[in-house]
Amino acid sequence: MFSDTFAEKISNLLQENWNVESTRLQVSDVFWGHDKYETMTSVEQVSQKAIVSTYNPQNPATVDILSSQTNFIHETVVVDVILHTAILGGTDSAISVREAVRQLILQVIHQNATLLPGAALMRVEGEYVRGELPQIQREAFKVIVSSFEVM
Numbered sequence: 334m335f336s337d338t339f340a341e342k343i344s345n346l347l348q349e350n351w352n353v354e355s356t357r358l359q360v361s362d363v364f365w366g367h368d369k370y371e372t373m374t375s376v377e378q379v380s381q382k383a384i385v386s387t388y389n390p391q392n393p394a395t396v397d398i399l400s401s402q403t404n405f406i407h408e409t410v411v412v413d414v415i416l417h418t419a420i421l422g423g424t425d426s427a428i429s430v431r432e433a434v435r436q437l438i439l440q441v442i443h444q445n446a447t448l449l450p451g452a453a454l455m456r457v458e459g460e461y462v463r464g465e466l467p468q469i470q471r472e473a474f475k476v477i478v479s480s481f482e483v484m
Contacts, residue, residue, distance in 0.1 A: 339478040340367055340387040340410045342449055343442075347385060347412070350441045356433045358383055369413065376415060376469065383434070384415040396482075404482040405453075411461050412438055413473040418466075427470045435472055442476060454479045 344365055351360045364379045366372045366386035376384065388411055397405040414434050418427040442457050449455050461473035 339408055339449070339452065339480075340389055342451070343410055343412060343455075343476060343478075344385070344387040346445055346449065347387075347438065347441055350437075350445075352437055356437055357430055358434070369411070372413060372415070379417075382417055382420045383430075384413070385434075386413040386415075387411070388413070399481075402484050404484070406480050406482055408478045408480070409458075410476045410478055411473050412476055413461075414438070414471065416470040418468055418470060424465075424467075424470075428465075431470045431472055438474060442474075449478065452478045452480045 344367065348360055348365065351358075351363075353359055362382040364375075364381040364384045366375075366384060367388055369386065369388045369390075372384055372386040372388070390409055390411055393409045395407045397407070399405055414431065416427045416431050416434070418424055421427040421430055439457055442455060446455050447453070455476060455478045458475045458477050461475040462471065463473075464471040
């Protein structure tokens, strides 16, 4: 039933639709990850300006039983953005880039809501976490990907 392919598909979708002009970041300026633990423990070692990690939290799926042969599955994917304040030139610059990346993520998810392969619908449910520390700016989004399962 559950796999983390939607996390990978969302990551690929973001990379394919990345806008250098609005975010001021090249795709190569971003470390693309798929694991929360790996992302959080490698923040200090990553030399890129930003980390974008897509992963599933604990208990990521809920199931609505539609019939004896059909389920509607809602899978949670977290899109976690961490920006290195110093590498981006200070707090004000990092906040500006964070807001641009935020807008880009919301736009890409909205524009591709029904286009993600294997999914019936994709939507941002809200902010998962937002934080500002002297060395990093962080914002994470909770994305719900819904799909049908026919048994």
